[in-house]
Amino acid sequence: MVVLSVPAEVTVILLDIEGTTTPIAFVKDILFPYIKENVKEYLQTHWEEEECQQDVNLLRKQAEEDAHLDGAVPIPAASGNGVDNSQQMIQAVVDNVYWQMSLDRKTTALKQLQGHMWRAAFTAGSMKAEFFEDVVPAIRKWREAGMKVYIYSSGSVEAQKLLFGHSTEGNILELFDGHFDTKIGHKVESESYRKIANSIGCSTNNILFLTDVTLEEASAAEEADVHVAVVVRPGNAGLTDDEKTYYSLITSFSELYLPSSA
Numbered sequence: 001m002v003v004l005s006v007p008a009e010v011t012v013i014l015l016d017i018e019g020t021t022t023p024i025a026f027v028k029d030i031l032f033p034y035i036k037e038n039v040k041e042y043l044q045t046h047w048e049e050e051e052c053q054q055d056v057n058l059l060r061k062q063a064e065e066d067a068h069l070d071g072a073v074p075i076p077a078a079s080g081n082g083v084d085n086s087q088q089m090i091q092a093v094v095d096n097v098y099w100q101m102s103l104d105r106k107t108t109a110l111k112q113l114q115g116h117m118w119r120a121a122f123t124a125g126s127m128k129a130e131f132f133e134d135v136v137p138a139i140r141k142w143r144e145a146g147m148k149v150y151i152y153s154s155g156s157v158e159a160q161k162l163l164f165g166h167s168t169e170g171n172i173l174e175l176f177d178g179h180f181d182t183k184i185g186h187k188v189e190s191e192s193y194r195k196i197a198n199s200i201g202c203s204t205n206n207i208l209f210l211t212d213v214t215l216e217e218a219s220a221a222e223e224a225d226v227h228v229a230v231v232v233r234p235g236n237a238g239l240t241d242d243e244k245t246y247y248s249l250i251t252s253f254s255e256l257y258l259p260s261s262a
C-alpha cells in the first residue's frame with residue numbers, strides 16, 4: 001500500500017466532500033436531480049415563508065452580479081402582489097437555479113437554497129449520504145491520534161450537517177470539530193484558507209487539506225501555505241501527468257500515515 005507521511009506540524013485535517021469523502025455520483029445522480037425535480041414545487045409550497053424569501057433575495061442579488069454572463073437568468077424585483085406575479089417570479093427562480101446548476105456553480109445563494117431543500121429528504125429518511133468505505137474508520141483513527149478534523153465544502157454548512165447527520169453510517173457529526181462553506185470565501189481563493197486557519201486558531205501550515213480538485217482548489221490552498229493531498233477516487237476527473245507528478249496523491253484515507261499515531 002502507498003503511504004503518505006503527514007508532516008509533523010499538521011494538527012488539523014480539512015476535508016472536501018464531493019469527490020473526497022463522498023462519490024461524485026452521489027452528488028450528481030442523487031442530490032442534484034432532487035433539486036431539479038423538486039425546486040418548483042418547493043418554491044410554490046414555501047413561497048410565503050421568511051426563509052424561502054431570504055433564499056430568493058440572495059438568488060436575486062446573485063442574478064444581478066451575473067447579469068453580464070452568457071445565458072444568465074434574471075430574477076425580477078417583486079413589483080406587486082397576486083398569484084400571477086408570484087408564479088412569474090417562481091418560474092424565474094426555477095430557470096435561474098437550472099441555469100446555475102447547468103454550470104455547476106458554487107454560489108452561496110444556490111447552495112443555501114439547495115441545503116434548505118435537502119432538509120426534507122434527509123430528515124424524512126428518504127435520502128442517506130454515502131461515504132467511501134475508508135472515510136469513517138480513518139477519521140476515527142485521526143481523532144484518536146489527536147488530530148482535529150474539519151469540513152470545507154461549497155455545500156452550505158447546513159447541507160453538510162444534513163449529510164453527516166443522516167448517512168448510511170448513521171449520524172457521524174461528532175467526528176468533526178467544525179464546518180466551513182463559501183461564507184468564509186470560495187475554495188479557489190487562497191484567502192479562504194487563511195481565514196479558516198484564523199478561525200480554527202492555528203497556522204495555515206498546521207492544516208492538511210484533502211481535495212479532488214487540483215486546479216484552483218489545491219493550488220489556492222497551497223498558495224496559503226496549507227499542506228495538500230489530492231484524493232483520487234473512482235468517478236473523479238482525471239489528472240494530467242504533470243499534476244500526478246506535482247501533487248501528493250492518495251486513493252484512500254487509510255494511506256495517510258500520522259507519525260503521532262505510530
Ligand SMILES: CSCCC(=O)C(=O)COP(=O)(O)O
Nearest residue numbers: 016017018153154155159160
Ligand atoms: C453538502 S455538500 C453537497 C454537495 C455540493 O453541493 C457541492 O457543491 C460539493 O462541493 P465540494 O466543495 O464538497 O466539492
Ligand SMILES: [Mg+2]
Nearest residue numbers: 016018019212
Ligand atoms: Mg470536491
